[in-house]
Amino acid sequence: MRIPLERSGKVPLYAQIANFLRAAILSGKLPSQTRMPSARRLAGDLGISRMTVEAAYAALEAEGLVRREMGSGTFVMARRHSPASVRVNVPEIWPQWQHELVANCASWHEGAMVDAPAPLRAENAIAFGSGTGDARRFPLADFRTVMRSVLQRDGKEALEYGETCGYAPLRRTISELLSVHGLQAGADDVLVTSGSQQGLALVAQLLLRPGDSVVVERPTYAAALPLFRAMAARIVDVPVDREGMRVDLLDKALQRYHPRLIYTIPNFQNPTGVCMSAGRRRSVVALAERYGVAVLEDDFVGDLRYGGRAQPPLKALDRTGGIIYVSTFSKMLMPGVRVGFIHADGPVLELLAGLKRLTDLATSSALQRALHRYVSIGRYDAHLRRARRLYATRRDTMARALERYFPPGSEFDLAEGGLFLWVALPRGYVTSELLRPAWKAGVGFAPGEEFFVDRSSGDRFLRLNFAAVTPEEIERGIRNLGRVIAESSQ
Ligand code: PMP
Numbered sequence: 001m002r003i004p005l006e007r008s009g010k011v012p013l014y015a016q017i018a019n020f021l022r023a024a025i026l027s028g029k030l031p032s033q034t035r036m037p038s039a040r041r042l043a044g045d046l047g048i049s050r051m052t053v054e055a056a057y058a059a060l061e062a063e064g065l066v067r068r069e070m071g072s073g074t075f076v077m078a079r080r081h082s083p084a085s086v087r088v089n090v091p092e093i094w095p096q097w098q099h100e101l102v103a104n105c106a107s108w109h110e111g112a113m114v115d116a117p118a119p120l121r122a123e124n125a126i127a128f129g130s131g132t133g134d135a136r137r138f139p140l141a142d143f144r145t146v147m148r149s150v151l152q153r154d155g156k157e158a159l160e161y162g163e164t165c166g167y168a169p170l171r172r173t174i175s176e177l178l179s180v181h182g183l184q185a186g187a188d189d190v191l192v193t194s195g196s197q198q199g200l201a202l203v204a205q206l207l208l209r210p211g212d213s214v215v216v217e218r219p220t221y222a223a224a225l226p227l228f229r230a231m232a233a234r235i236v237d238v239p240v241d242r243e244g245m246r247v248d249l250l251d252k253a254l255q256r257y258h259p260r261l262i263y264t265i266p267n268f269q270n271p272t273g274v275c276m277s278a279g280r281r282r283s284v285v286a287l288a289e290r291y292g293v294a295v296l297e298d299d300f301v302g303d304l305r306y307g308g309r310a311q312p313p314l315k316a317l318d319r320t321g322g323i324i325y326v327s328t329f330s331k332m333l334m335p336g337v338r339v340g341f342i343h344a345d346g347p348v349l350e351l352l353a354g355l356k357r358l359t360d361l362a363t364s365s366a367l368q369r370a371l372h373r374y375v376s377i378g379r380y381d382a383h384l385r386r387a388r389r390l391y392a393t394r395r396d397t398m399a400r401a402l403e404r405y406f407p408p409g410s411e412f413d414l415a416e417g418g419l420f421l422w423v424a425l426p427r428g429y430v431t432s433e434l435l436r437p438a439w440k441a442g443v444g445f446a447p448g449e450e451f452f453v454d455r456s457s458g459d460r461f462l463r464l465n466f467a468a469v470t471p472e473e474i475e476r477g478i479r480n481l482g483r484v485i486a487e488s489s490q
Helices: 013-026 038-048 050-062 096-104 140-157 169-180 196-206 226-229 246-259 278-291 349-359 364-374 379-405 431-440 469-489
Strands: 066-069 075-077 192-193 211-217 234-241 261-264 293-299 323-328 340-343 419-425 461-465
Touching: 013 050, 013 096, 038 050, 038 246, 050 234, 140 379, 169 192, 169 340, 169 364, 192 196, 192 349, 196 226, 196 261, 196 293, 196 323, 196 340, 196 349, 196 364, 211 226, 211 246, 226 234, 234 246, 246 278, 261 278, 278 293, 364 379, 364 469, 379 469, 431 461, 431 469
Parallel strands: 211 234, 211 261, 261 293, 293 323
Antiparallel strands: 066 075, 192 340, 323 340, 419 461
């Protein structure tokens, strides 16, 4: 096989090989089930080391494009889901560099978020696929009031850039919120970000270099996967069970892959809803310390607990500055405010702030001031209390509806908090194939495949948001979904 390589270029050789093969797979030039040349042979053809070819194959495997079978070789995987946005056949009118970009970005530029296509997106569709709380319960009137009073109080200052690390009074307020969870953070230990997605992206950009390994949970937050792929990282997934990440397997992965970063969502994990046990939390922290690996702790819904005992954040167990804690007001309050934050110790926080400055200079000063006022006059606490009561009831309503309308043999655990129930259908179902009929029946959901590196492991799972929907919608939506599932198996 001939692959044009630029030996003195900036892109590592393994990445050039992976880019070339990826484009060939996505364009269909290398069809499903094609057996790739052995690493030894391709290395010989190209006059490079076998390790380089191995690294390229590993990157493609992490993207779910090839499958490596011990003893028999590397094969192109079937692509059941050719992402709409990956158009390898870009019309000729665009310059060559745009064609190259499309090929080079194919690993992460895919329709990662499954949204119903416009014609199927019914006006009153039931949004079990949502990733947030109920927009109809956003505290609109309160927020209008605080916004007005902040603009009156601060005038044009509220509309200037503001500090890169965030509005100081808000950072102080965040440090007080964190102290409730046993985190001793001063205002200067907090960096405000534009949502926690920016926090995750900054950490990934700062820590990861092409070819570095990153450990994620299996399954994990769908938008974290393309983020790590965009850094050309090798993704190593470690299964989650009822107690959170399997630390025995994490230990093995740390020994084998020497990752740069462990990404975990200990509270009410996205998508499984699992809350990591106290023992596992201690083990993750101890393992990360022992192997000298950074941990990115994503606490996106930690304050939405409906039962069980609160567990300390990993960051509260951190004695060495190894853990970077990221959180957000998006789920506990509303996503459009775009305020999240990072709490970390040591020089990493300043470097993250430096990188943020390069990215967006600062998060909206007006919105930070409004949020600060909203929290400091006690509205946030009151909102959280209401949201917890409301969402707990909705979770129970959904659980009852699932028992009633889903096929026998379906399984789920009652999440102790957060937004989601993670449901396994009996073997044989492929939930991504149920999406279209579900949309037609006016119901959305998140198919399991989005949350797995190899997609197909998620075939029989679906993630259902119980918080964004009313009890009446839950009853009607789960009944309709149950019908769609039943009809699919006839
Ligand atoms: N982490 C997780 C686990 C999420 O589900 C989300 C939102 N979908 C985010 C981070 C990012 O949210 P935001 O940028 O709105 O804070």
